[in-house]
Amino acid sequence: MSAARSQQLDGLRGLAVLGVAWFHWAPPGWRVPFPFEAGLFFFFVASGFLVTSNLLRERARGTGGGAVWRRFLARRGLRILTPYLGALALAAVLGAGDVRSAAPWYVLPLCNVHMALTGIEPAGITHFWTLAIQQQFYLLWPALVLFMPRRALPAVVAVLVLVAPLWRMVGPMLVPGVPDPSLFGITALDYFGCGTLLALARWRQPEGRLRGLVPLAWLALAGYGVLYAAWSAGQPVPGLRWFQQTLLAVACCGMIDAAVRGHAGRWLDHPVLQRAGTLSYSLFLFHNLSPLIAGWLAPALWTPGFDTPAGHLLRLAAFAALSWAMAAASWRWLEQPAEHLRRRIPAG
Numbered sequence: 001m002s003a004a005r006s007q008q009l010d011g012l013r014g015l016a017v018l019g020v021a022w023f024h025w026a027p028p029g030w031r032v033p034f035p036f037e038a039g040l041f042f043f044f045v046a047s048g049f050l051v052t053s054n055l056l057r058e059r060a061r062g063t064g065g066g067a068v069w070r071r072f073l074a075r076r077g078l079r080i081l082t083p084y085l086g087a088l089a090l091a092a093v094l095g096a097g098d099v100r101s102a103a104p105w106y107v108l109p110l111c112n113v114h115m116a117l118t119g120i121e122p123a124g125i126t127h128f129w130t131l132a133i134q135q136q137f138y139l140l141w142p143a144l145v146l147f148m149p150r151r152a153l154p155a156v157v158a159v160l161v162l163v164a165p166l167w168r169m170v171g172p173m174l175v176p177g178v179p180d181p182s183l184f185g186i187t188a189l190d191y192f193g194c195g196t197l198l199a200l201a202r203w204r205q206p207e208g209r210l211r212g213l214v215p216l217a218w219l220a221l222a223g224y225g226v227l228y229a230a231w232s233a234g235q236p237v238p239g240l241r242w243f244q245q246t247l248l249a250v251a252c253c254g255m256i257d258a259a260v261r262g263h264a265g266r267w268l269d270h271p272v273l274q275r276a277g278t279l280s281y282s283l284f285l286f287h288n289l290s291p292l293i294a295g296w297l298a299p300a301l302w303t304p305g306f307d308t309p310a311g312h313l314l315r316l317a318a319f320a321a322l323s324w325a326m327a328a329a330s331w332r333w334l335e336q337p338a339e340h341l342r343r344r345i346p347a348g
Contacts, residue, residue, distance in 0.1 A: 011268025048195020097122020119179025217254020
């Protein structure tokens, strides 16, 4: 990917994390019927695409799969776990959710399994379930890409994509005692799988427009919009509703491919989106902790007197400033030193 193309993808990352923050911060009455939470799933699809693209390059060099896997885990671990453990430590200091009493689930990380089995939504760290799934993906998915016969890989991944909506349909019946089986990693297979299929397609055709992807992505986006609207209205479409998130994953593939080709729009070059894209991982890590810190620093923000439009705006400004400060500190003191160490580990 060229610098310009990477820049547009950074802009999409920035847009995604800002949407997620709005979803978690905005008062219920301010949330228009728009899926701001889709940014969560965009990150899954982007991870599938980027990780698979890197692993395919290493596989093409003929390097032993085991060696590439070990180096990938070491490099990715430094990049992902360093700020994650920093955010986890801050959450423990703040007493967020059940991070102290259930620490092993968060450290391993298996907190998505913990939340699925208990049905809890721990304040300040609810979003950690997505981080756990992503780290499980980083651990296991490279084995599929590196060791599966190349001819069989697309078919196997396509089957895994279909497993996710199937699980959404039958999972609750298979594990009736589990409060929220949608938090198991199997639910995210269509996001990672669609990103992987995009990477495989781009590997075969490095340049130019992928035939059929643009209309397919637009059609998937339209289908997702219809299903999302029906679900929001309390009238989910029988049968098709299980594929709602799969359609979102396909639409995300269209956006990612446009970005890596440099055709997603120059508006993504806006400095705010670019900076948010650079800090996107730390912003995502810390954004849900900012309301807890704001309440500790300025308890008056949570008094009934602030339940006005002006009060809500002040809260949002406080959340944004705190999140930005924590993300910038993480970037400076955690992520950049980790990146320096990561570069000393050869990619292949």
